[in-house]
Amino acid sequence: MITELEMGKGESELELGLGLSLGGGTAAKIGGKSGGGAWGERGRLLTAKDFPSVGSKRAADSASHAGSSPPRSSSQVVGWPPIGSHRMNSLVNNQATKSAREEEEADKKKVNDDHQPKDVTKKVNGKVQLGFIKVNMDGVAIGRKVDLNAHSSYENLAQTLEDMFFRTNPGTIGLTGQFTKPLRLLDGSSEFVLTYEDKEGDWMLVGDVPWRMFITSVKRLRVMKTSEANGLAARHQEPKERQRNQPA
Amino acid sequence: MNYFPDEVVEHVFDFVTSHKDRNAISLVCKSWYKIERYSRQKVFIGNCYATNPERLLRRFPCLKSLTLKGKPHFADFNLVPHEWGGFVQPWIEALARSRVGLEELRLKRMVVTDESLELLSRSFVNFKSLVLVSCEGFTTDGLASIAANCRHLRDLDLQENEIDDHRGQWLSCFPDTCTTLVTLNFACLEGETNLVALERLVARSPNLKSLKLNRAVPLDALARLMSCAPQMVDLGVGSYENDPDSESYLKLQAAIKKCTSLRSLSGFLEAAPHCLSAFHPICHNLTSLNLSYAAEIHGSHLIKLIQHCKKLQRLWILDSIGDKGLEVVASTCKELQELRVFPSDLVGGGNTAVTEEGLVAISAGCPKLHSILYFCQQMTNAALVTVAKNCPNFIRFRLCILEPNKPDHVTSQPLDEGFGAIVKACKNLRRLSLSGLLTDQVFLYIGMYANQLEMLSIAFAGDTDKGMLYVLNGCKKMKKLEIRDSPFGDTALLADVSKYETMRSLWMSSCEVTLSGCKRLAEKAPWLNVEIINETDNNRMEENGHEGRQKVDKLYLYRTVVGTRMDAPPFVWIL
Numbered sequence: 001m002i003t004e005l006e007m008g009k010g011e012s013e014l015e016l017g018l019g020l021s022l023g024g025g026t027a028a029k030i031g032g033k034s035g036g037g038a039w040g041e042r043g044r045l046l047t048a049k050d051f052p053s054v055g056s057k058r059a060a061d062s063a064s065h066a067g068s069s070p071p072r073s074s075s076q077v078v079g080w081p082p083i084g085s086h087r088m089n090s091l092v093n094n095q096a097t098k099s100a101r102e103e104e105e106a107d108k109k110k111v112n113d114d115h116q117p118k119d120v121t122k123k124v125n126g127k128v129q130l131g132f133i134k135v136n137m138d139g140v141a142i143g144r145k146v147d148l149n150a151h152s153s154y155e156n157l158a159q160t161l162e163d164m165f166f167r168t169n170p171g172t173i174g175l176t177g178q179f180t181k182p183l184r185l186l187d188g189s190s191e192f193v194l195t196y197e198d199k200e201g202d203w204m205l206v207g208d209v210p211w212r213m214f215i216t217s218v219k220r221l222r223v224m225k226t227s228e229a230n231g232l233a234a235r236h237q238e239p240k241e242r243q244r245n246q247p248a
Numbered sequence: 249m250n251y252f253p254d255e256v257v258e259h260v261f262d263f264v265t266s267h268k269d270r271n272a273i274s275l276v277c278k279s280w281y282k283i284e285r286y287s288r289q290k291v292f293i294g295n296c297y298a299t300n301p302e303r304l305l306r307r308f309p310c311l312k313s314l315t316l317k318g319k320p321h322f323a324d325f326n327l328v329p330h331e332w333g334g335f336v337q338p339w340i341e342a343l344a345r346s347r348v349g350l351e352e353l354r355l356k357r358m359v360v361t362d363e364s365l366e367l368l369s370r371s372f373v374n375f376k377s378l379v380l381v382s383c384e385g386f387t388t389d390g391l392a393s394i395a396a397n398c399r400h401l402r403d404l405d406l407q408e409n410e411i412d413d414h415r416g417q418w419l420s421c422f423p424d425t426c427t428t429l430v431t432l433n434f435a436c437l438e439g440e441t442n443l444v445a446l447e448r449l450v451a452r453s454p455n456l457k458s459l460k461l462n463r464a465v466p467l468d469a470l471a472r473l474m475s476c477a478p479q480m481v482d483l484g485v486g487s488y489e490n491d492p493d494s495e496s497y498l499k500l501q502a503a504i505k506k507c508t509s510l511r512s513l514s515g516f517l518e519a520a521p522h523c524l525s526a527f528h529p530i531c532h533n534l535t536s537l538n539l540s541y542a543a544e545i546h547g548s549h550l551i552k553l554i555q556h557c558k559k560l561q562r563l564w565i566l567d568s569i570g571d572k573g574l575e576v577v578a579s580t581c582k583e584l585q586e587l588r589v590f591p592s593d594l595v596g597g598g599n600t601a602v603t604e605e606g607l608v609a610i611s612a613g614c615p616k617l618h619s620i621l622y623f624c625q626q627m628t629n630a631a632l633v634t635v636a637k638n639c640p641n642f643i644r645f646r647l648c649i650l651e652p653n654k655p656d657h658v659t660s661q662p663l664d665e666g667f668g669a670i671v672k673a674c675k676n677l678r679r680l681s682l683s684g685l686l687t688d689q690v691f692l693y694i695g696m697y698a699n700q701l702e703m704l705s706i707a708f709a710g711d712t713d714k715g716m717l718y719v720l721n722g723c724k725k726m727k728k729l730e731i732r733d734s735p736f737g738d739t740a741l742l743a744d745v746s747k748y749e750t751m752r753s754l755w756m757s758s759c760e761v762t763l764s765g766c767k768r769l770a771e772k773a774p775w776l777n778v779e780i781i782n783e784t785d786n787n788r789m790e791e792n793g794h795e796g797r798q799k800v801d802k803l804y805l806y807r808t809v810v811g812t813r814m815d816a817p818p819f820v821w822i823l
Contacts, residue, residue, distance in 0.1 A: 086408040094543035201415060
């Protein structure tokens with residue numbers, strides 16, 4: 001699976017390569033490993049500012065568009081470095097805070113003539129919340145977790161969720177087994193709709209606010225049956241209107 | 249001893265507290281086995297699937313304290329799918345049904361639900377102590393049941409769990425009559441905290457010795473809390489951001505000075521570095537300091553704090569302290585026994601990171617050092633040889649060079665000789681984690697010298713099956729072996745099946761073991777649970793079998809007396 005990952009200033013680079021910097025010329029040995037090996041399996045696209053994606057089974061691209069030294073290959077292997085997930089989340093959050101704060105300071109130095117509202121995520125409290133959040137789906141007992149950090153847009157996220165819950169793969173837990181067509185969680189046209197719980201504990205429809213604002217306020221996700229989300233307007237009809245819903 | 253009445257023998261056994269020793273006692277003769285089992289109060293089960301609640305209760309009907317561990321260690325790094333197992337519910341149900349007088353429950357890497365916590369809180373009148381480490385599956389509602397129903401609660405210790413925070417009312421569930429708290433640790437909770445309820449709880453808990461707050465507790469609340477608990481021994485600071493001239497800060501300074509019993513400090517989950525100086529007056533008493541979550545505190549402030557901590561025995565810190573900072577630690581903390589240095593920056597070079605020089609400095613300055621966990625960017629054989637010479641007393645040595653397969657950065661050689669020196673010199677080494685570029689040679693050394701080694705973690709190391717064989721044949725006391733991304737296959741796996749009976753578990757992921765190899769192992773050893781964890785599709789694995797030459801993604805095997813577990817999810821295939 002190849003996904004486009006966007007971080008930072010909205011630039012996206014499509015660079016596919018597997019030039020992981022391994023010491024001692026052992027690349028060939030590593031490349032010959034079993035199917036579960038993280039190296040050299042599938043390509044994942046990212047920009048120089050990518051953070052480690054701990055839960056993914058994809059080997060990351062190491063090329064950097066900024067021309068600086070290549071990102072550490074330690075951050076591109078699943079479960080490596082061996083830091084507990086609790087600590088890793090804290091680390092990722094801190095790094096995001098730092099860069100959000102740096103960006104905020106950099107912005108302050110710029111003279112801004114036009115009156116376009118700045119990205120609220122940086123203004124509000126300078127803290128960006130990243131990491132894994134829970135996803136539950138109505139009718140499925142066991143939930144999943146998704147790394148918001150590894151997604152760049154709503155479409156991206158919706159695709160991942162569709163893969164997680166609706167792949168017609170008997171080995172996948174939590175699947176309903178019935179749906180083979182694309183789900184379209186975002187446009188209100190399918191049987192399910194995607195909602196999230198925000199920092200204040202309210203359940204909101206996903207998609208109303210800019211992505212960056214969304215990821216600072218989302219605490220967890222829920223794939224809800226459209227019938228239960230009564231009154232939530234289909235997105236394409238009334239994008240501004242939203243209703244607060246307590247899950248049953 | 250056989251001429252003494254049972255009560256006398258039992259009284260003697262009361263002085264034997266370690267699990268190993270009690271297990272040994274029970275093997276001496278039938279009479280001792282019987283006396284031991286009726287008098288055993290604390291039971292430790294390192295793998296919850298090695299036995300079951302029924303057998304536990306049959307053998308130890310008088311048990312008061314139970315420790316259970318669930319998922320394998322690599323679950324900490326997201327290598328084990330969430331639904332794998334490790335449910336505590338059946339244990340609590342069985343214990344509740346049996347009316348055993350449970351007082352203490354300690355769980356690690358298990359799935360705990362609100363239902364389990366509710367049942368626990370209602371079933372044991374004398375329940376006193378709950379310690380949950382790296383567990384998941386519950387919410388603050390579960391904590392509310394514990395608070396409300398456990399009348400004699402002494403310890404509620406939540407370490408690095410994933411808890412769904414339904415926002416803060418669980419603290420108000422402690423009744424006004426609850427005054428017995430000794431330990432309260434909720435640092436891992438992410439949500440808001442009811443500060444009023446917390447302050448009243450602390451104020452009515454005169455025995456409270458250990459208090460670890462979450463990030464929702466601000467500085468002014470901390471000042472008030474410390475004022476009403478000057479007997480505090482172990483403090484975890486939550487949020488630590490404030491204007492240093494404000495009244496709250498002055499109050500905090502005054503409160504800190506009164507806490508003359510304070511020995512352990514941690515937290516600083518959100519910290520403004522310039523306020524650390526408030527703690528300087530009590531630093532000379534500190535034996536334990538954990539600043540590993542305090543990412544905002546720069547090296548210089550850390551160093552200023554540490555310079556006051558002459559009695560420090562345990563230090564957990566971020567690598568932002570740098571080699572220079574570690575030199576200060578080496579010259580100041582002569583009593584240091586345990587050091588952990590965690591990475592603060594995973595992306596980009598990090599010029600404040602630590603290198604082999606910091607490690608050498610510590611080994612030279614701290615003669616009592618016996619446990620180390622060290623994340624660094626680079627290492628050399630020469631440094632490791634020096635460390636081994638300086639510190640032959642290591643019990644735990646865990647080195648993590650961040651870049652996999654990285655050789656000695658000076659000679660470009662593998663790090664075999666360095667680690668070899670460590671295992672040769674450290675005769676009491678019980679736990680070892682390897683990293684960097686390593687060939688089969690390092691395993692030859694480990695098999696030859698690491699006689700006391702119980703736990704070994706291997707990643708991206710070795711060349712052939714010989715490596716793993718050296719370890720399996722040589723390390724007689726091996727209990728837990730975990731291997732990832734290394735070229736070990738069926739030959740090594742199957743060479744000595746009886747070895748696994750002496751071990752708790754073996755984990756192998758992204759190695760060269762095949763399905764047929766695992767099947768053969770399962771056939772030879774019916775007393776093992778051989779689990780294949782394959783998140784893609786186990787059924788497809790079988791179809792495309794080609795006589796099972798397919799490589800196995802994740803293999804986890806462990807000895808058990810109760811056979812295949814019934815609660816495995818579909819992607820776990822127990823052969």
